Amino acid sequence: MPDLSLPPIDARINEMANALRFLAADAVEKAQTGHPGMPLGMADIASVLFTRHLKYDAAVPDWPDRDRFVLSNGHGSMLLYGLLHLTGYKEVTLDALKRYRTSRSPTAAHPEYGHLPGIETTTGPLGQGIATAVGMAIAERLLAAEFGSKLVDHRTWVFAGDGCLMEGLSQEAISLAGHMKLAKLTVVFDDNGTTIDGPTALATSDDQRKRFEASNWETIAVDGHDPHAVDRAFALARQSDKPTMIAARTHIGYGAPTKQGKSVAHGSPLGADEISGMREKLGWPHAPFDIPEDLRSAWHDAGSRGAAARHDWDGRLAAIPAEKRAEFDRRISGALPAGIEDVVKRAADETARAAEAIPIRKGSQAAIGLLASHMPELIGGSADLTGSVLTRPAELAQLDTDSFVGRHLPFGIREHGMAAAMNGMALHGGFIPYGGTYFVFSDYARPAIRLAALMGIKVIFLFSHDSIGVGEDGATHQPIEHLASLRAMPGIRVYRPADAVEALECWYDAVADAGPSVMVVARQKVVPVRTTPREDLPSRRGGYVLSEADGQRHATILATGSEVEIAVAARSILAESGIHAAVVSMPSVEVFERQPQAYRDQVLGSAPRYVIEAGSSHGWHRYTGDRGRVFGVDTFGYSGSGPELYAEVGLTPPAIAEAILADLNGVAVRRPPGS
């Protein structure tokens, strides 16, 4: 090992680590539920990181140029809460620690983004932290390329356990990070040889260092309980021109007299006797939650170590030209650029007048191009389907991974890794990421989509080829249940625009509104349904009357996406039989549900309602009630062309008009609902 000439380590480092250990063990004991094993095992490593390497200022948790710290093995949350408390994040009080895992506590079982400052992302579902951190490290390089390394120059540190590394998601993350040479990313692998079911040897024989090296990482093995070795490893990681994995051999439940090194230390309170034995063994005579003043002070000093650097950074920010500074501030704050709504309105107007029959995915691409040309924060990518999903408009260059110039990222065939990295980019700040693949493969990314929903961060998951309209690619590639399954998820908006105008309105709503969204677009060409300019961008209300009935409504036809043109055509056929039907376009059920009652009542009307969507009928009965009917697809698709499939499942204007007619004539003899 080269001579690193590192400054001497605080003689109290072991004691400082023990402070973390007892806060964790005692909080779990108090809650009578929780995970003590990991905090006890990683306390030494965490102490070295937070006292000597991590760049942060506990007084200013949202300093944009802070290092990011991600606890991927999120069940060890008490380690993080202890660190945040001791280093002086002021909302992380001793009282908050004592409320660990209790009702509505910010110190939840797993760290939740937004609950406390210093929690950079929500973790718990394994593998997510490491993959999200890759996105943070990408964002750092992109923002540095844009604003310069005087404003943006920080590292991303991850703690991860065996579980994170066994999850396939971690492979996608590791491979992507190695390929992108994310040298400022360091992962500490808590190599404790233990999982819930027993020794890791039960289920894995992987050589983790070799695995990381195969993906172009630097790796270092250390004794995770030797602060000097850990310190040197961190110093080496900071010098590496590759991402670094530090395999730290640790003992789970370190210090627990009978449970150290055993699975039983992982996820249950240690018990009063064990903790008492641990106090003796580690020489910690203090009462639960009682931290000696000198240790408190040492920890507090660590938490303000970065104040000077942060102050210097403030000075550098103040020194740059006002316009650039304002743009940097805007980007970090997430505010939209001024005037963007007018730009969108003008473009929507022009698109309506053009009335071109194009694939909806192409309308989506145009929308991205328009927004991206006014919003440098919009940054995209694709899981190797750029030309099919149309993720890259001409306005965006492909990323160059040496310079990190270019705003379209080749994520590779890694849908899950892409989604998690998008989350990380949004969490880092400065970007609104979107990423695309086929809709049917949204399943691969689902755990990361759920975390975006839970965190309420602004990312846009773009999915094309959104129904049996995919046609020839067959059942494996035809989504059926995906719309229903994503609409059932709280905290996320699903958009399914009907043509290029709605695509633009939906894309604008996705970037303008808070929180994550899913943009679902058809592969096939559609007849435009919005050919009359409307100033009010009606898709932003989620659902709206596209064509009112000619007279008192006999029926209301609700449809989404590529089925709106079918609804419009069915309406015309019905008119020939004297039936007055209104067509409601419903690009987003979630947005519609947020509208005032009176508006919703007016849109839905009181006539029988029919829903057309080329996907599972699951969920639509909320609107059809006792009268009406859902025209959906409740079986898997099959080989054939899109139009053949639509015809066979009865999703054609004549078939639907006929069914509605029969239904309206038979209202008197209807069966009870659900039968």
Add this chain to the structure above:
Amino acid sequence: MPDLSLPPIDARINEMANALRFLAADAVEKAQTGHPGMPLGMADIASVLFTRHLKYDAAVPDWPDRDRFVLSNGHGSMLLYGLLHLTGYKEVTLDALKRYRTSRSPTAAHPEYGHLPGIETTTGPLGQGIATAVGMAIAERLLAAEFGSKLVDHRTWVFAGDGCLMEGLSQEAISLAGHMKLAKLTVVFDDNGTTIDGPTALATSDDQRKRFEASNWETIAVDGHDPHAVDRAFALARQSDKPTMIAARTHIGYGAPTKQGKSVAHGSPLGADEISGMREKLGWPHAPFDIPEDLRSAWHDAGSRGAAARHDWDGRLAAIPAEKRAEFDRRISGALPAGIEDVVKRAADETARAAEAIPIRKGSQAAIGLLASHMPELIGGSADLTGSVLTRPAELAQLDTDSFVGRHLPFGIREHGMAAAMNGMALHGGFIPYGGTYFVFSDYARPAIRLAALMGIKVIFLFSHDSIGVGEDGATHQPIEHLASLRAMPGIRVYRPADAVEALECWYDAVADAGPSVMVVARQKVVPVRTTPREDLPSRRGGYVLSEADGQRHATILATGSEVEIAVAARSILAESGIHAAVVSMPSVEVFERQPQAYRDQVLGSAPRYVIEAGSSHGWHRYTGDRGRVFGVDTFGYSGSGPELYAEVGLTPPAIAEAILADLNGVAVRRPPGS
């Protein structure tokens, strides 16, 4: 390389490969849609495998001891169809090849299990094939351990592309296979350096051989267009005591004069000119779909190469004791053991009488134990949550990976790999696999669950900790949308039993009925609702009247799982107000929907209906219609105890009784549905 003394290769091997190439290129051209690149690139490798190494008899596609061949890069389906046609699988006619990708064609864009003999699994969603193949290889070893290597001794061969290896799922599969030392598994990596978006260098820098070696695999690099080198590699793989990965350097679109080696060859017809140039370049003067007789004959010989071995095997099967032979036949056929229904009925009766308040997951564990003690085909596992999900009853020993004795598999923290491996075990035959994790992590396994549903194979995905009842573990671990999202999926049954009796009935239905199912069980203790023995195993009807109203029904309360006890208690409270409510337990909506109309009408009744389920309300309005209401959970959960969370979202008997009462009193002034 050691002297392998391999028999000489047929001099026509290049011509035989070209036959595959032109069948593929011409079928894609005829369909004007499809993927020619991979078949052209892997034709040489496939020819060596199918003429010299793969053990099969095209005349008896379902020979239990055949080698399994899995095309993980399923878009190259025409390669497989060509192989099956030329080797003599009689349903795979030239006409079938000409119908590639047309309406309802068995030669679908991606190989679909059940459409043609010789298709061992459905592939297309990348990474699934390799992970499913791991399950097949596990099943081979398990069945060999049980019935001996004279009956069970075959290999599993996989073709996989860059896409498969970039998917995180492949890492879970590789790691599991290496750990289990599945020496009879061989993966051929089609190392063509190309993906849809361009050269693989755009998105990956992985050293794939090193990566596999890190997981304890043998690796070999070969020129994929040198039949002798490929032949030697296969021979070495057959000798290895580890699973083997052969990195075969190939040219995508091999032979296409201008498109070879380029992304453009991947997924579009080559075009008439290009194909014509390819005919010239490869010296193939024959018309489309015209294969010279001598090549046909050589291929046909390859397809019957295994007939003698198959005949010998028949002899060995005939020679074993009749009882063991009958059991082997039963296991392969998938028939249930005789008398199992009576066993279940007796146990259901006893469980009802015992009326013990236990966690539903514990009832599930008892059901597994009972069934497993009578069904040696029931084989389970867990993604490192054995003691929480209760996947392992005392009747099942943990697998020993040296002897492959033991029927509970430690899958590691690899939910997706576990699910795909389960699929492979079911496809292999001889087993009904189940595997468990927390319900919230079903998202990780979703793409494999969907393939099980599409294939209609009998696997049981067991998920515990099924609602906000999880409590303290917090929002990341509390499922909300998962029931709705799985019920929206075609082809799979979701069960959510209410107590130990229902758990047993549901488990029995899961193993007795065809196709896959999802078993969702609560972590928490419940009051048993089925304390009166019933001979008819009513859960097998999906929904049934648990407690009829005392008089004409004023209301019907539908509930599932842990909420049935709440429904029962609410019914009692309502009775105090003179409201006669029936309680319907609905352990499986899908099974209920298959019942005759008259039965469903009778169960549902015509009184207003209320649904109680601690999950998304999405989908339940089909039963509540214009009157009635869903008591669900449509937001993410949070930190707190299970009972605290239930109370806060209003899922308690008094709150529900009160709401129903108010609702019934207010029927006259109800709003229209959906508002």
